[in-house]
Amino acid sequence: MEFILLLGKPKRTKAMKAGSARHVVLEEEVIKRVKVEVQSTEDVWALKLMNFIVGANQLLFDGLTRELPLVWFVEGVWMVGVIDELRMSVSESKRFPMLVDTKTRVQAKLPGEPQKRNGRLQLMCYKYMWDSLVADKFPSQKFFDFFSLNPNHILSPQIRENSAKSGFPSKTLNDVVRYFGNSCHLLPQAHDKLLLRLVWAVT
Secondary structure (H helix, E strand, C coil), X not given: CCCCCCCCCCCCCHHHHHHHHHHHHHHHCCCCCCCCCCCCHHXXXXXXXXXXXXXXXXXXXXXXEEEEEEEEEECCEEEEEEEEEEEECCCCCCCCEEEEEEEEECCCCCCCHHHHXXXXXXXXXXXXXXXXXXXXXXXXXHHHHHCCCCCCCECCHHHHHHHHHCXXXXXXXXXXXXXXXXXXXXXXXXXCCCEEEEEECCC
């Protein structure tokens, strides 16, 4: 067996394109997309964290959110991902968000065991990241250092405007990170039950 390193992103297959299209449809069922101009790497990260804050608030108040970005430091490695869906369990006395991952199938048959295993592993990683985010203090200085970010960078006018409209007025990236950390501590840990959902994309 030989391992090789490939640079760049993998070529998008028909299945990947169908999956992306399906995710957009699911996201727009519960989230209104707003175009925001970014001018720096700090702006990009501010947007990711703002999307988390808005999504977390939606989860707490509406019981459902989708396409929630995650970032956490795991065993010396920064992991970044997007949870397809989080829904609050309503049948129990305590409310815990359940993580849902959607896999789009272009063929009307169940995936093989390796694909199912990958999906389960992805969900378990997201649960670990989520539970760590809500339980521990976000390592902001490590975050700034690793991604070469200036915490005092002044965010673009559009981002500042949208953060104010969303209820957490922020001038710098550090402001957004502080709101992000506070938002995480308001959240409960995830439900132990994880849901891997298979969707057949009719073409």
